[in-house]
Amino acid sequence: MKTRAFVPEKLDVAALAHDGASLAGExxxxxxxxxxxxxxxxxxxxxxxxxQWRLAGEIRQPKGGKPQVWLHLTASGQVALTCQRCLKPVHEDLDIDRWIRFVDTEAEAAALDVDSDDDVLALPRHLDARELIEDELLLALPLVPRHEVCPEPLPQATEDEAPEVEERPNPFAKLAALKRRDS
Known part of the structure; x- marks a missing residue:
């Protein structure tokens, strides 16, 4: 039996799943x-x-349904982002473990994705796994990267450096004066 060679940049997901094969690398x-x-x-x-990344294909046979194509994606790595408090680099560990179900059409994927905890995508002829993995890593980035405790104390403005705030009249002061005058 000849084994197929799978290329992550042009991956035949259906063939990977039917073979029960996996692909890994860095x-x-x-x-x-x-x-x-x-x-x-x-x-x-x-x-x-x-x-590091790994892809594993699988065919699942639900009772009374047609076979389903699934892809198990795992990836991990470490990135350095800018801390939003101290503006110094903060190292974040990214770990992804996702199951993705593939269906025949975009419409079917959209309908099933609403009710499913897993990701549902339309089955392409060839999938760029590098792009899919990068998408998942981007989604795993923290919205506001920051250190638990910043390595350096945050700069504090002293009284000499504090900008002067000019006193503005209260906009409701005139209203209060009118109310007092009417009563």
């Missing part, structure tokens, strides 16, 4: 351009450790 973080763009300026993606 990529330098700098090769995932959109992820590398999120890097802290002081800690570029070229200095990050390689990102």
């Amino acid at each position: 990529w330098p973080a700098v090769s995932l351009e959109r992820l590398a763009d999120s890097a802290a300026p002081e800690a570029p993606a070229s200095g990050w450790p390689a990102l």
Whole structure:
């Protein structure tokens, strides 16, 4: 029996699932351009450790239904983002473990995705697994990266540096004066 060679950039998901095969590897973080763009300026993606990934295909046969194509995606890596408190690099560990179900059409995927806890996608002829993995890593990034405790104390404005706030009249003061005058 001849085994198929699977290429992550042009992956036949249906064949991977029917063979019950898996594919694994690692990529330098700098090769995932959109992820590398999120890097802290002081800690570029070229200095990050390689990102590990694994894809495993599976066919599931539900009772009374047609066979389903599933893809199990796992990926992990470490990125350096800018802390939103101190503006220094903060290292974040990313770990992804997702099951993705593939269906025949976009309409079917949209209908099933609403009710499913798992991701549902339309089955493409060839899938760019690198792009899919990068998408999942981007979704795993924290919305507001920050240290638990910043390495340096945050800068505090002293009284000499504090901007002067001019006293503005209360906009309701005139209304209060009118009310007092009427009563």
